[in-house]
Amino acid sequence: MDFSQVNWLYVAGGVSGVMLLAWLIALVRGRTGFIGAVVGFAHLFAAGLNSAAPLRSAVDPTYVGYGFGLLQGDRGLTVSAMAAAVFITALVGAFSALRGSREATLLTAVTSTFFLVILGWPWLQDTLKGKYMSLQLGEYATxxxxxxxxxxxxxxxxxxxxxxxxxxxxxxxxxxxVTQ
Structure with a gap:
C-alpha cells in the first residue's frame, strides 16, 4: 500500500473520535469540576493534534516534517518516537485531570507544565517580536x-x-x- 495516498486527516479524526468518547465516559465518572474538564480537554486536543504523526512520520514517504511548539523534526524513527511521546503525555494529562487523587493531580501539573513550556515559550517569543506563528492542520488548512x-x-x-x-x-x- 502506498501510504502517501492515505488521508491522514481521517486517521487523526478517527483516533480523536475514539479518544473523545473514552474521555467523555471518564468525565461523567470522574471527580473533577469545570476547570478540570477544561484542562483535560486541552490535553485531549493536543493528543488529537498529534494522533497521526507517530505513524505517518514512519510510513509516509511524502511526510513533510513534524512541528509542535519547540519540538521540530523531519520524518523517521526519531520523529515517530517524539510524536508518540507527545501523544502519550497528552493522553495521560487528559485522563489524569479527570481524577480527584493527589497523584493524578500531580501528573496533570507535570503534563500541563510540559505543554506550557513547549507551546507557550515559542508563542510568547513570536508574539513579542510581532511575528505570529501559523497554525497548520496538515496540508489542508493554514x-x-x-x-x-x-x-x-x-x-x-x-x-x-x-x-x-x-x-x-x-x-x-x-x-x-489509596483513600478513594
Whole structure:
C-alpha cells in the first residue's frame, strides 16, 4: 500500500473520535469540576493534534516534517518516537485531570507544565517580536497572523497555564489514591 495516498486527516479524526468518547465516559465518572474538564480537554486536543504523526512520520514517504511548539523534526524513527511521546503525555494529562487523587493531580501539573513550556515559550517569543506563528492542520488548512496567535493562546497556552495553577492548588487538598 502506498501510504502517501492515505488521508491522514481521517486517521487523526478517527483516533480523536475514539479518544473523545473514552474521555467523555471518564468525565461523567470522574471527580473533577469545570476547570478540570477544561484542562483535560486541552490535553485531549493536543493528543488529537498529534494522533497521526507517530505513524505517518514512519510510513509516509511524502511526510513533510513534524512541528509542535519547540519540538521540530523531519520524518523517521526519531520523529515517530517524539510524536508518540507527545501523544502519550497528552493522553495521560487528559485522563489524569479527570481524577480527584493527589497523584493524578500531580501528573496533570507535570503534563500541563510540559505543554506550557513547549507551546507557550515559542508563542510568547513570536508574539513579542510581532511575528505570529501559523497554525497548520496538515496540508489542508493554514491560519496565520493575529487570528492564529489568539487561537493558539486560547487553545494551546492558556488552558495549560490554568492547568498548572489549578493542579498545584488542588494537590494540597486532594486525597491520596489509596483513600478513594
Amino acid at each position: 491560519l496565520s497572523g493575529m487570528t492564529s496567535a489568539a487561537l493558539l493562546f486560547v487553545l494551546m497556552v492558556a488552558p495549560f497555564a490554568i492547568g498548572v495553577v489549578w493542579s498545584l492548588m488542588r494537590m494540597r487538598t486532594a486525597p491520596a489514591a
